[in-house]
Amino acid sequence: MPSPTRLVVLVSGSGTNLQALLDACADESYGAKVVAVGADREDIAGLTRAEAAGVPTFTAKVKDYTSREHWDRALADKVGAFEPDVVVLAGFMKLVGTTFLDAFGGRTVNTHPALSPSFPGMHGPREALEYGVKVTGATLFIVDAGVDTGAIVAQTAVPVDDDDTEATLHERIKVAERAMLVDAVGKMAREGFSVEGRRVRFGG
Ligand code: GRF
Secondary structure: OOOOEEEEEEEOOOOHHHHHHHHHHOOHHHOEEEEEEEEOOOOOHHHHHHHHOOOOEEEOOHHHOOOHHHHHHHHHHHHHOOOOOEEEEOOOOOOOOHHHHHHHOOOEEEEEOOOOOOOOOOOHHHHHHHHOOOEEEEEEEEOOOOOOOOOEEEEEEEEOOOOOOHHHHHHHHHHHHHHHHHHHHHHHHHHOEEEEOOEEEEOO
């Protein structure tokens, strides 16, 4: 069996997407391994999940650096120390900068709880609800310099119910989002992928 694709996962919160990846990686045939988990803050469930799985962790907090650029370089260095093939932003609530993208652009994915290009930014589920769409979902994309603008790797749709709140809708999205993330990252690992303009394809 070829050596597993090395994943570094970055988190900022509860880390249920991370957990889904950790669970998938427990099966060797999945083709990937989480080699480290990083965060932009301490005391979050995401880091606890990594520690429970025996995965090394690190943090890079913006306020510990003199500028956003220094933070970005430090983050890139910390991620680079684990020699990832693919970086997964899984609920990571910071925009990475130029240094990070120079190092890991084209092989960093992020998951967003809306169907891009609709509702980019921090409040995808709330804005979908306010707009009144009947279908929303989640998008996995290749990170670029924009906010949720990168080339789309995978999407999954979920219905919006009449009595949804932001919380119930986001929770339904997250169930589908985790399945999408595990499926797509597994394919990236086992089959490889290419990015041509805005088109992402699995396979060599
Ligand atoms: C996900 O819905 C992600 O798309 C959004 O924040 C949520 C993170 O959830 N940016 P978790 O930390 O993986 O549980």
